[in-house]
Amino acid sequence: MAGNWKMYKTPAETHNYIEAFKPLVAASTHCDIVLCPPFPNLPAAVAEAAGTTIGIGAQNLHWGKEGAVTGEVSGHMLQAVGCSHVIIAHSERRQYFKESEPEVVKKVEAALEWGLTPIVCVGELLAEREAGRTEDVLSEQFDGGLAPLTPEQFAKIVIAYEPVWAIGTGKVATPQMASDAHRFIRSKVTARFGAEAGAAVRILYGGSVKPDNVKGLMAEEEIDGALVGGASLDPKSFAAIVNY
Numbered sequence: 001m002a003g004n005w006k007m008y009k010t011p012a013e014t015h016n017y018i019e020a021f022k023p024l025v026a027a028s029t030h031c032d033i034v035l036c037p038p039f040p041n042l043p044a045a046v047a048e049a050a051g052t053t054i055g056i057g058a059q060n061l062h063w064g065k066e067g068a069v070t071g072e073v074s075g076h077m078l079q080a081v082g083c084s085h086v087i088i089a090h091s092e093r094r095q096y097f098k099e100s101e102p103e104v105v106k107k108v109e110a111a112l113e114w115g116l117t118p119i120v121c122v123g124e125l126l127a128e129r130e131a132g133r134t135e136d137v138l139s140e141q142f143d144g145g146l147a148p149l150t151p152e153q154f155a156k157i158v159i160a161y162e163p164v165w166a167i168g169t170g171k172v173a174t175p176q177m178a179s180d181a182h183r184f185i186r187s188k189v190t191a192r193f194g195a196e197a198g199a200a201v202r203i204l205y206g207g208s209v210k211p212d213n214v215k216g217l218m219a220e221e222e223i224d225g226a227l228v229g230g231a232s233l234d235p236k237s238f239a240a241i242v243n244y
């Protein structure tokens, strides 16, 4: 269960959030829990989560180790700060920052090199779904961004299926729609990396997950977890999702 805070909260707010969140999930050993705050809040998040099972992730990284790349942050730096995860290719990165599949591959490889678990996002736009192109888009994203990985690299990643039309809109995909997309992604994994990899890969659903719809989504065998935006900004609400 991963919380994507996007561009919300200061370091002080991060500290207060995790202080309140910790006791609510102290007994939640049924899943991995990850919070992904903005870059400046990562040290405060790592410090406050120390000694708990809560992992801290970033929302993006650059593939280089260091260099003249103004405004970017490397996997090396995220590792040094104590991150365990990093979100890659969120649809907002794809849409607003034009991240492309070749960059996804480079970012995943860099994350793995620095010991970070990549949470790689895929998903179709509303127009693509309405045009019946959902599977084509998922195929393009898988073939371009994930198929080039080695089986060893692929074994360490988490996939998040996030239909773009469901993000921040309150329009959650039905459990059936999400499940169908997950099954399709899993079939791509099986075709490229084998049945064992297909069965083992964790596929999270993201897009308007809330405390009152998480249970129905998690009841689907294909759905292994959730990547939560808006509803992860409040510790009680995110804890309710974790403890669905």
Ligand code: PGA
Residues within 6 Å of the ligand: 004, 162, 166, 167, 168, 169, 170, 206, 207, 208, 209, 227, 228, 229, 230, 231
């Ligand atoms: P949302 O965002 O839960 O606010 O829809 C999900 C995401 O963008 O990861």
